[in-house]
Amino acid sequence: MTAAPTLPGTVTVRVPAKVNLQLHVGALRPDGYHDLATVFQAVSLHDEVSVARWDGWQVVPAGTYADGIPTDEDNLAVRAAKLVAERCGVDESLSIRIDKDIPVAGGMAGGSADAAAALLACDQLWALGLDRDELAEMAAVLGSDVTFPLSGGTAMATGRGEQLAPVLARGTFHWVFAISDEGLSTPAVYAELDRMREESGESVAEPQVRPDLMAALRQGDAAALGNALHNDLEPAAFSLRPDLRELRDAGVEFGALGGIVSGSGPTVAFVTESHEAALDLSVSLAAADLCRDLRRAKGPVHGAQVVAGPRD
Numbered sequence: 001m002t003a004a005p006t007l008p009g010t011v012t013v014r015v016p017a018k019v020n021l022q023l024h025v026g027a028l029r030p031d032g033y034h035d036l037a038t039v040f041q042a043v044s045l046h047d048e049v050s051v052a053r054w055d056g057w058q059v060v061p062a063g064t065y066a067d068g069i070p071t072d073e074d075n076l077a078v079r080a081a082k083l084v085a086e087r088c089g090v091d092e093s094l095s096i097r098i099d100k101d102i103p104v105a106g107g108m109a110g111g112s113a114d115a116a117a118a119l120l121a122c123d124q125l126w127a128l129g130l131d132r133d134e135l136a137e138m139a140a141v142l143g144s145d146v147t148f149p150l151s152g153g154t155a156m157a158t159g160r161g162e163q164l165a166p167v168l169a170r171g172t173f174h175w176v177f178a179i180s181d182e183g184l185s186t187p188a189v190y191a192e193l194d195r196m197r198e199e200s201g202e203s204v205a206e207p208q209v210r211p212d213l214m215a216a217l218r219q220g221d222a223a224a225l226g227n228a229l230h231n232d233l234e235p236a237a238f239s240l241r242p243d244l245r246e247l248r249d250a251g252v253e254f255g256a257l258g259g260i261v262s263g264s265g266p267t268v269a270f271v272t273e274s275h276e277a278a279l280d281l282s283v284s285l286a287a288a289d290l291c292r293d294l295r296r297a298k299g300p301v302h303g304a305q306v307v308a309g310p311r312d
Ligand code: C5P
Pocket: 032, 033, 034, 035, 036, 142, 143, 144, 145, 159, 160, 161, 186, 187, 188, 190
């Protein structure tokens, strides 16, 4: 993936995707959100967002998943840039190029990552000198998952997902991501979870990350991590897309240490014991023809970074 700046003064930010290692979802709140307890890990699938001054607002889609990028005002990166402009009193419009290597509507926070990247890129372009807290505050306004890509690594999140605390993780984990043809809508998956919970009459516990995950991360133990993977949204994603269960089960049967729907799906994430094991798993899953695309990645990786500045 290359994002060669095409306009003078372009700022480019590289930003990672995320996977939720555990996602515990509390009851529906009056504001329409759910309290969460989750652990995010940033993984080495990246988008690049490039901003440059332009005569009007425009989005230029590029990269592997260019087709899925909204080019209108709904684009979260545009909303992020406009928020910075409004907050900081900047009266300029931008061309925003998005080189997309993170699946769209895949449960890997691709749109949120682009918004986080746009915040950082605008800060650089307009030389605003915003600090991490100011960026994080704007990120939380834009969406629950926008704060994490700014810092990356491995982090615990609470609230609706925007309150972060770093987590000690040793070593590198090797992931395979099985990517579907069609995306899943995050609100639709949460609504399905609420419906299933109402139907079953189960009481909803206070969301809490389990100690098995923290121990696996502390020890850098991929097998223990595989066992500790958990996602409360998974049954709802399976209910809307029964084929995902077959995909998850196939990956585990082919030797993954664990498999899980990533966030609200439909991407399914598998953790493996090594780079070679990830290669083998990709070959087996490709032969089974159960998904559109397979991508290997490692985690944790660092968060959003400026890779080309206005003076480069
Ligand atoms: O915050 P964001 O815009 O990414 O959330 C998208 C949707 O996902 C929300 O409108 C809500 O339906 C659901 N959501 C939720 N609880 C959260 C995060 C997201 O119900 N903590």
